[in-house]
Amino acid sequence: MGYRVAVVGATGNVGREMLNILEEVKFPVEKLHAIASRKSIGVEVSFGEQIIKCEDLEQFDFSTVDLVLMSAGGTISRAWSERIGAAGPIVIDNSSTWRMDPDVPLVVPEVNPDDVEWADRKNIIANPNCSTAQLVVALKPLHERARIKRVVVATYQSVSGAGKEGMDELFDQTKNVFVLGATPPKKFPKQIAFNVIPFIGSFRDDGYTDEEAKMWNEVHKMIDPEIKLTVTCVRVPVMVGHSEAVNIEFHEPIDEDEARDLLRDSPGLIVIDKRDDKGYITPKEAQGEFPVFVSRIRKDPTVENGLSLWVVADNLRKGAALNAIQIAQLLHERGLLRQKALA
Structure with missing residues (x-):
């Protein structure tokens, strides 16, 4: 007995990755529906050995499914997630729309798994921001x-975090630099090929961006509102994989060896930390992998109890699609997914 699952936004980067991971982890799917906008009706996507044609979001009856994986952007989620949840299935949403709603759990299974227990308030569970998830x-x-006590983060975020348009822009600009000159930016505010852009999202009145604010708000909701956190989010010319330079100040003493051992024993983490030219991870090696990788663990001598880390993950996987499927697995393990449609 499996579940009837709908993937909304099935033709996008994250939607396609959700389909891949559902198959990889052998999530118990009885029937899979690929849902997209009207313009994508009939577009074919792969699920294991199956080829599935996309169905129309506007016409689909969500009361016939048990689980909805939503990755169609904030506007669609705002318009549809509550309606879908009211029809019965649990919605796991990848947009920022519901993350700070007090009646919607924001979940990373390795961090706050018990929060799924109150998902029935709206039948919606939020996926965090891709950079927050690995952090x-x-x-x-x-x-x-x-x-x-305090965390300072600088992100190095790949263009796939901006969707297929971001990946296409990096590819086209990089290719054209050597021919006719870089094509003008469209998706990004400035040229991304051979460049870095210290701006993601939109500016707030305090000079930070909404992408940066998401990170500290989400850390506060999932871990502890007393943690002080400041962030600079940077877009870099990498196709897939987000990296973060993380500086942490603690209330209590902890040395780098203890931190290294602790992280090695923690779920969802792999430590690659040797002091040679192969002793650290880059986004290239993390691409296609499930875990969060930690390298460059070292003492910060400028504060009493300080450490610095380098944190890398595949943003399309742990930062988005994988985390959503892990939430679904958690719901399944705890008996919180109702098979109403199969009764």
């Missing part, structure tokens, strides 16, 4: 051991 997997075990 909290690394922070949680350290916070439990030594209580985090």
Whole structure:
């Protein structure tokens, strides 16, 4: 007995990755529906050995499914998620729309799995921001051991975080630099090929961007509102994989060896940390992988209890699609997915 699952936004980068991971982890799917906008009706996507044609979001009867994986953007989620949840299935949403709603759990299974227990308030569970997801997997075990006081983060975010248009723009600009000159930017505010852009999202009145604010708000909701956190989000010319330089100040002493051992024993993490030219991870090696990788663990001598880390993950996987499927697995393990449609 499996579940009837709908993937909304099935033709996008994350939607296609959701389909791949559902098959990879052998999630118990009885029937899979690929849902998209009207313009994508009939477009074919792959699910294992099956080829599935996309169905129309406007016409689909969501009361016939048990689980909806939503990755169609904030506008669609805002318009549809509550209606879908009211029809019965649980919605796992990848947009920022519901993350800070007090009646919607924001979940990374390695960090706050028990929060899925109150998903029935709206039948919606939110996926965090891609950069937040990998960050909290690394922070949680350290916070439990030594209580985090303050975190300073600089992100190095790949263009896939901006969707297929971002990936296409990097590819086209990189290719054309050597021919006719880089094509003008469309998706990004400035040229991304051979460049870095210290701006993601939109500016707030305080000078930070909404992408940066998402990270500290989500850390507060999932781990501890007392943690002070400041962020600079940077777009870099990498196709897939987000990286973060993380500086942490603790209330209690913790040395780098203890932190290294603690992280090695924590779920969802792999530590690659040797002091040679192959002893650290880059986004290239993390691409296609499930875990969050931690490298460059070292003492920060400028504060009493400080450490610096390098944190890398595949943003399309742990940062989005994988985390959503792991939430679905958690719901399944705890008996919280109702098979109403198969009764």
